Amino acid sequence: MSEFASPFAEQLRTLIKSRGVSYRALAGRTFYSKSYLHDLACGRKTPTLNTAQRLDTALGAGGMLVALAVVPGAEKEWAVTDGMRCDAEQLADLLVTRTPSSENASALAHQWLITEPPQRYELSAGRRVGNEAVARIEDRVRQLRRLDDHVGGVETYKMVSAELAATADLLREGSYREAVNRRLLVVIADLCQLAGFVAEDSGRVAEARQHYLNGMRAAHAGGDTASAANCLSSLSYLEANLGDRREAVTLARSAYVGGRHATEATGHALLLERLAWAHARMGEANLAERALRDVGEVYQRCDLDDAPSWAYWLTHDEVQVMAGRVWTELRRPLRAVPILEGAIARYGDDSPRETSLYLSWLTEALLQAGELEHAVVAAGRSVALARSARSQRAVDRIAELGRMIVAVKDRTRAADEFLELSADLSAAAGGHLGGQ
Structure with missing residues (x-):
């Protein structure tokens, strides 16, 4: 592409000038380098939809940059115009027909944010809420979970919050039979668990705690013991990482005892994983190791096709990663490093949050083993x-790695370069992520 030839580049330069934003400031908002942003503005590089969405948000372009980044003729069915508002219900259905991927997730997230949820149509039309309407909401929750795999909690927080609010309105104001009421309560519990996860991922820890507790209550009222246990064990995971570690063990054990017989093998294994992690954070090596052994035995019976919607992601590699994390937490790097290296090798960069977090644990294990050079590469x-x-969460882990590397004696030049990069990331994120 020749310099200045792209309509996207022209519009980007115009927005940067009109907003009075420097390339340095824009780099801080978007986490792209100044040189990359300059290449985009000069037309030397072509933006992905994810890049366009991030720049669009940072510059308040209202979708203009996203529209200019879309290849003519591609994803035409996703475009929203004023004339399509009357077909909003049909569009809402369309949003759950595509499996989110690294290529389409950003565009899908944008469309989701500007499209009214079908729950609003049910209420405005005065319809009696039936099983078909609840099934549509369940499909949307599954889609939101998969979107979050690719775009992260900062992007999905508003989507999940809006979906939860719309579904809660439907529960309060709708008309339905008792069986539909119970099903609505369960889907609200599922949304609360997801809302807790994305709230925590975007730095809203107090909100995350409340969502998990609300989800547990909704699941209990709906008669879904397994979903209630999932919300409780999610809360234990948060507390193990950010709160009272002894309380985390109590919560994880309660969730496991109460939910192990109510869910199938995948959900059972997930409850055990969070119990293993809580014990590891308390330094209880024997109990953590016992829970990991139980995970291995239970997971042999798992069938992801039959897994509950909240456990679809628990693949064999995810089980391996948790084992590696537990051994790292227990400061046993000789056990942790090969497990983490093997699992991470099968992850791609299309799930940047998970891969970044897992690499952070590999880094910590390598530091424990005294392998500074390899640790800095990871x-x-x-x-x-x-x-x-x-x-x-990813930014916080990078900051934690920085503190670990600062403590290393006889640091190398590569280690100092990492500290500079990590400081830049933490400074840029400090005013950008958690406050959204």
Whole structure:
């Protein structure tokens, strides 16, 4: 592409000038380098939809940059115009027909944000809420979970919050039979668990706690013991990482005891994983190891096709990653490093948050083993992915790695370069992620 030839580049330059934003400031908002942004503005590089969406948000372009980044003729069915508002219900259905991927997730997220949820139509039309309407909401929750795999909590927080509010309105104001009421309560519990996860991922820890508790209550009222246990064990995971670790063990054990017989093997294994992690954070090596052994035994019976919607992601690699994390937490790097390296090798950069986080654990294990050079390489890749992850958790882990590397004696030049990069990331994120 020749310099200045792209309509996207022209519009980007116009917006930067009209907003009075420097390339340095824009780099801080978007986590892209100044040189990359300059290449985009000069037309030397072509933006992806994800890049266009991030720049559009940072510059308040109202979708203009996203529209200019779309290849003519591609994804035409996703475009929303004023004339299509009357077909909003049909569009809402369309949003759940595409499986989110690294290529379409950003565009899908944008469309989701500007499209009214079908729950609003049910109420405005005065319809009696039936099983078909609830099934549509369940499909949307599954789609939101998969969107979050690619775009991170900072992007999905508004979507999930709006979906939860619309579904709660339907529960309060709608007309339905008792069986539909119970089903609505369960889907609200599922949304609360997801809302808690994305709230935590975007730095809203207090909100996350409340969502998990609300989800547990909704699931209990709806008669879904397994979903209630999932919300409780999610809360234990948050507390293990950010709160009272002893309380986390109590919550994880309660969730496991109460939910293990109510769910199938995948959900059972997930409850055990969170119990293993809570014990590891308390330094209870024997109990953590016992829980990991139980995970291995239970997971042999897992069938992801039959897994509950909240456990679809628990693949064999995810089980391996948690084992590696537990061994890292227990400071057993000789066990942790090969497990983490093997699992991470099968992850691509299309899930930047997860891969960045898992690389951070590999970095920590390598530091424990005294392998500073290898640790810095892994940490550098973790930073690069964190720049596009849109996750406060990923940024916080990078900052934690920085503190670990500062404590290393006889640091290398590569280690100092990582510290500079991680400081830039943390400074840029400090005023950008958590406050959205």
